[in-house]
Amino acid sequence: MRNLLMKVNYDGTNYDGFQTQPKGNTIQDRLEQAIFHLTGEELKIIASGRTDAGVHAYGQPFNFVTSSQIPLERWCLALNARLPQDIVVTEAREVPLSFHSRRGAKRKTYRYTISANRFPDPFQRRWQLHHPVKLDISAMQQGLIHILGTHDFTSFASRKSTKTSHVRTIFEAHMEIDRTMCRSDSTDQGVIHTYITGSGFLQHMVRIIMGTLINVGEGKFQADEVAGILAACDRAAAGPTAMASGLALWSVEYDDQTNG
């Protein structure tokens, strides 16, 4: 038996999220079907985490134990031949049987993308939130700093969260502004990528942080009010849940031995 760690990129637009659910069309279902077609094994894969419906991923790790003798270097092509075009397995390697891609994850990074250009980009629209109204990006960056560190993130968690603790640690958070598609004669503000790295994330956490920061950018909140929203431990204090399509799981890091 071998424990295989793989990475998958997917355009989540047409899926009900990663994790299998009743009547759902999920990334996990498609991966397990592809493995079944390839090996005849009906198995359950373990993912580094869930993503919501419509959320994307770059290099999301997952692992499973298989008795298949297929050589490592053939897995990616063989699975991709059995997967829809919007799901692509990009890496496969053997890890110790004790490795568990969810429990072993030490740091996760999500990226949220807002287009603050005047018109939507027909090529990127499926993975951007289009926000054509002027944003105070500097204020958003100031607001983002308040989420760094260890906090109770109840204000930034779905009310449906079933976790017993809402304490999480955010290690890093920053924004990058891509102005390559801006037209010089316009009010285009660029494409804003926000990267947030933490120990773990509650349901909707990045999307509620982003909805709140957009409110800061619009002037509905002051940047420093983010600290008070966090302290309130009340979902009603924060801004709206930003739409799923702007969100992508960007990377998952493990300890050195199995570092993805």
Added chain:
Amino acid sequence: MRNLLMKVNYDGTNYDGFQTQPKGNTIQDRLEQAIFHLTGEELKIIASGRTDAGVHAYGQPFNFVTSSQIPLERWCLALNARLPQDIVVTEAREVPLSFHSRRGAKRKTYRYTISANRFPDPFQRRWQLHHPVKLDISAMQQGLIHILGTHDFTSFASRKSTKTSHVRTIFEAHMEIDRTMCRSDSTDQGVIHTYITGSGFLQHMVRIIMGTLINVGEGKFQADEVAGILAACDRAAAGPTAMASGLALWSVEYDDQTNG
């Protein structure tokens, strides 16, 4: 009456090209329908050129004469509200009544995109040709140089071309290699964007040039053979027609007065 010059970006994946055709679902049809819904005018727009089925465009100019009094600054939003999400009008301005977006075009640039990474990119697959087999990019760049200048491009034109002259001038041509999505531990060669600027292009011309250069990259032709293929004035001498999805109209330039 005003002559309006506009620019449109479109993801051509789901369309039968730009120009209206019987039973076709074309970009031109959608633009004319949107104008009709907005103004009640049944008019024909003039485009800077055609694109084939599945080809994309960034800022393709088109113009039309209208009696509508809608202020200039409102046209883009008003048309976009009446267009599908994969077609976006990004600019509108008034030009002299004599302006004709096809006849006035002095230089056109097309971009062709090849992903030479090992695995397809689920986010970019609709506007890339995925070519995972090793390419000699340096040889392709040498081959590309041979198309510069004024030549009879019969070897690089569809056999269905109805043009009386196949002489065209290529002003500039170069490749840019984007390695941002390459994984360090792999055989990824990057995403190759080829930009070709000319006085005009024959049907399938860029795609046949690219199919020929891919053959050069694969070692099926030597780079210097491109000169002989051009001199042959025979479509059979060149390589295959590369798939439409990798192609985008990138820019169209006019004389200074009406410069897009």
